[in-house]
Amino acid sequence: SQTIHQWPATLVQPVGSPLSLECTVEGTSNPNLYWYRQAAGRGLQLLFYSVGIGQISSEVPQNLSASRPQDRQFILSSKKLLLSDSGFYLCACDQGNEKLFFGSGTQLSVL
Amino acid sequence: AQTVTQSQPEMSVQEAETVTLSCTYDTSENNYYLFWYKQPPSRQMILVIRQEAYKQQNATENRFSVNFQKAAKSFSLKISDSQLGDTAMYFCAFQGGNNAGNMLTFGGGTRLMVKP
Numbered sequence: 226s227q228t229i230h231q232w233p234a235t236l237v238q239p240v241g242s243p244l245s246l247e248c249t250v251e252g253t254s255n256p257n258l259y260w261y262r263q264a265a266g267r268g269l270q271l272l273f274y275s276v277g278i279g280q281i282s283s284e285v286p287q288n289l290s291a292s293r294p295q296d297r298q299f300i301l302s303s304k305k306l307l308l309s310d311s312g313f314y315l316c317a318c319d320q321g322n323e324k325l326f327f328g329s330g331t332q333l334s335v336l
Numbered sequence: 337a338q339t340v341t342q343s344q345p346e347m348s349v350q351e352a353e354t355v356t357l358s359c360t361y362d363t364s365e366n367n368y369y370l371f372w373y374k375q376p377p378s379r380q381m382i383l384v385i386r387q388e389a390y391k392q393q394n395a396t397e398n399r400f401s402v403n404f405q406k407a408a409k410s411f412s413l414k415i416s417d418s419q420l421g422d423t424a425m426y427f428c429a430f431q432g433g434n435n436a437g438n439m440l441t442f443g444g445g446t447r448l449m450v451k452p
Contacts, residue, residue: 259439268340268427268442269381284439313379325371325440327381 227252231316231328238335244289244303246331248316251297256318258299259325260291263313275299311335338363340430342443349418350451356403357413357446359428367433370404370411371440376424384426387411389433418450 228251238244250256257276261269271284273291281291288307292300299316316328339362349355361370372384387395387404394402399419403412415422428443 266445268342268444269440270442271439274439315381317381324383324386326383330379332379 227256227318227320227326229316229318229326229328231331233331234329235332236334238306238333240308240335241305244301244306244310244333246301246314246316246333248299248301248328249297250299250318253297253318253320255296256320258293259317260299260301261315261317261327263315263330265312269315273301306335308335338365338430338432338441340428340441340443342426342428342446344446345444346447346449348449348451349415351420352417354414354416355418355448357415357426357428357448359411359413359443361409361411361428361430361441361443363409363430363432365432369431369433370402371429371431372400372402372411372413373427373429373442374422374424375427375445376421381427385413415448420450420452422448423450424448 230249259274260272262272263269275281275293278293289303311334314331317325319325341360343358368389370387374382374384385395385397385400394404399416401414425445425447427445429440431440
């Protein structure tokens with residue numbers, strides 16, 4: 226089964242600084258990849274998904290971008306963080322079989 | 337667009353008792369999937385149970401079962417013989433059958449506390 230690596234686990238960044246969160250997947254090839262954000266005490270909101278290298282779809286307009294430079298690598302970025310970017314970010318993957326697997330998440334605090 | 341509603345922000349149950357978490361959803365699709373995910377304090381999202389809309393039989397996974405009422409667009413989760421380790425946030429999620437990719441729409445969650 227696939228394993229999802231996400232890092233860092235926690236991150237504190239000042240407003241206006243750049244962001245790069247990385248997610249890598251092991252044990253599968255050509256997965257669908259997703260970035261979700263969870264605000265405190267809330268459900269998950271889909272930010273981006275990718276069905277292949279270089280293919281990124283954005284679900285909500287925002288200050289963030291995503292890239293997929295390799296088949297099993299998914300990166301979430303920002304050029305200038307906003308306070309509203311704070312939250313818990315989860316990477317997820319699947320192989321088209323309706324079973325979504327999640328990484329352990331990154332808690333981002335923008336101060 | 338699909339919406340998922342969990343009307344119980346918090347619930348509690350005594351250890352060994354049974355608890356039911358509610359979930360309703362709205363969709364115009366006929367073929368879709370429904371899920372319950374558990375998020376313990378570690379914040380890892382764990383799939384609890386999955387239901388295909390075209391199946392009338394309610395899904396069951398050990399102590400976890402669902403009551404799927406397609407006409408009412410209701411998908412409740414029943415936890416039997418509750419254990420302390422069941423303490424977590426529980427999220428109901430919807431996935432349309434025609435999605436490019438398996439995008440899930442999540443409810444706002446229910447915080448369940450199992451008391452000893």
